[in-house]
Amino acid sequence: MLDLKKDVKYVKGVGPNRVILLNKLGIYTLGDLITYYPRTYEDRSKPKTLFECMDGEEALIDVIATSKIIETRFGKKTMQKIMLRDSTAQAEAVWFNQSYLKSKFTIGKRYRMYGKLEKKFGRIQIANPVFDEYGMTTNTGKIIPIYPLTYSLSQNIIRKIMENAIKEVYGNLEETLPEYILKRENLLNINEATKLIHFPKELKNFEIARKRLVFEELLITQLALLALKQNEILKIKGIEFSSKYKINEMVQRFPFELTNAQKRVLQEIEKDMETSKMMNRLLQGDVGSGKTAVAMCCAYKAVKCGYQVAIMAPTAILATQHMENFQKMLQELQIKCELLISGITKKKKTDILERLKNGDIDILIGTHAILEDNVEFKNLGLVVTDEQHRFGVRQRNKIVKKGQNPDVLVMSATPIPRTLALILYGDLDISIIDELPPNRKKIETFAVTKNMQERIDRFIEKQINQGRQAYIVCPLVEESEENDLKSVIELCEKYQKEIFPQYRVSYLHGKMKQKDKDDIMLKFKNHEIDILISTTVIEVGVDVPNANIMVIEDAQRFGLAQLHQLRGRVGRGEYQSYCILKYEGKGENIRKRMKVMCDTNDGFIISGKDLELRGSGDFFGTMQHGLPEFKIANLFEDMGILKQAQAIAQNIMGKENGLFLQENLKLKKVVNEKLNQLGSGTL
Ligand code: ADP
């Protein structure tokens, strides 16, 4: 039987070096390999005449060699050139440093070449083409898959490996979808789909193959989410918080009037808390929409009802900030809050753990430190996790185990449209704060290119002289955190030494020790630093009301949702705030994305546009959304298929033990694998 879990090193053509490179792409098994789908395709099957080709076009040409390879040398480099013709025109092909080509061509012989053609001064040149002798189809004569990322593997090599893998699996893949679904939805079987997605005979084959694979991926996700929801939530009896203590008592105590949206979500949550069903709710709201106040109200109710509350934040800075806010509001009510982060002394920690266990602490606020085994509650009744995308399902489950089915509120600052949220977070109920507190000033956003540097610097100078502070976010460096660090330090030095020697400039980076990071952040907060250069680690909810400028370098590299998060770090105080997006590149897509950021401050609109403007594949490839990752589906393009899959999933799960029906057993197996991946056990 075919084993898809087999190590990729056993695939023909994969030696020890290539294994390492494949691993870097996240490919460890045969199964990973064959689901590493092409990003796009090149049609190298239909030749054009030289006359037909447009300047700059990539095309297949059918030509006769009219010269030998002529090699010229400049310094260490060599160039190989050959003259060609077809019935319509003459052309030349050039390569660099490929001396071996000298023996590959014969005058008068026919070849097929694929590459980019340039027409200049009446000459046609094709640079670095791939080619075959006429009649051969190693590099031409077919549709060629282009894979997303390959590191040091060339497209040719990865293609070759893929050909071997597909040969091995074709005909042996076990069907994952039930016959009745394949028939009714008119879907390709798994073997054909897998083969054609990599090596389509014609471009339209690929569409059919893709549809089948997208459908499967979305159906399985839907089923898994619905299964989670049925299993974990409906069946689990949770705490029934008393209706004697009303959230409204807390609402009255704020120095401001809560927005209607905040009041509405509080009603939803309170209703949920008062039922015996275990609450599992996602609270979505844009940056600055006031999620903390909502969390505080819920915590108040839980404590009043005699339970303890855990508030988890992804960083110590955030946890500390929450602690301050909670203290301010709750101290006078004799509600006891404590902070548990790794930075506190051993003595303090022992004290907290003890008082937590005997019920002396009402609300514990902290980081991952809360998850440690020795943290025991007396009667944990409510768990709130902030900035949900930093915590996996696994961690959520871990904290929940510290109580007797406590209610769970997950807060996320990545707003996505409700329809999508409902689908993607099938396992959670959803409340949305779709309104910002009144009188928020719009953050003025400008997208600028490099040549504006001087003017931007003067602008920052002016603001800092007026007593404000600025964030500067470094470009994303993909290869490694070390490079990331280097880029932060370099940028920091440039600002310290050349641009703003008169100001206090410092930097922050993910690789720094937690304590050092907290120190820097605290200094910034206390205005001991004027300009903070940072990687995206500042992305998450820290409040420095005096900072009113956010500069983002190489903004084109970030996703819109992430830019929006970063921008949300300013505009938190009384001052008019500014976001400056420095970008490079002329692509229309880049300009469109920058325009979206300049045009709106609404996170829901931005996330919708983000879906639309990102290419297939890369959209959920990054973790920044915290949404399930898809290998092939693109939620924007595939909304139609998603709805179809959702309907079927609901139908199956609507039946009693739907996944255990004979006809659905195949699905059950794949859904279980999916649940395992999500860290949620199996059915
Ligand atoms: P986020 O949803 O991004 O976590 P916060 O909870 O940090 O937002 O709230 C941002 C700021 O808005 C805080 O300073 C908070 O005190 C304030 N705030 C929250 N709700 C309101 C409101 N209804 N009216 C005025 N200010 C509010």
Ligand code: MG
């Ligand atoms: Mg927040």
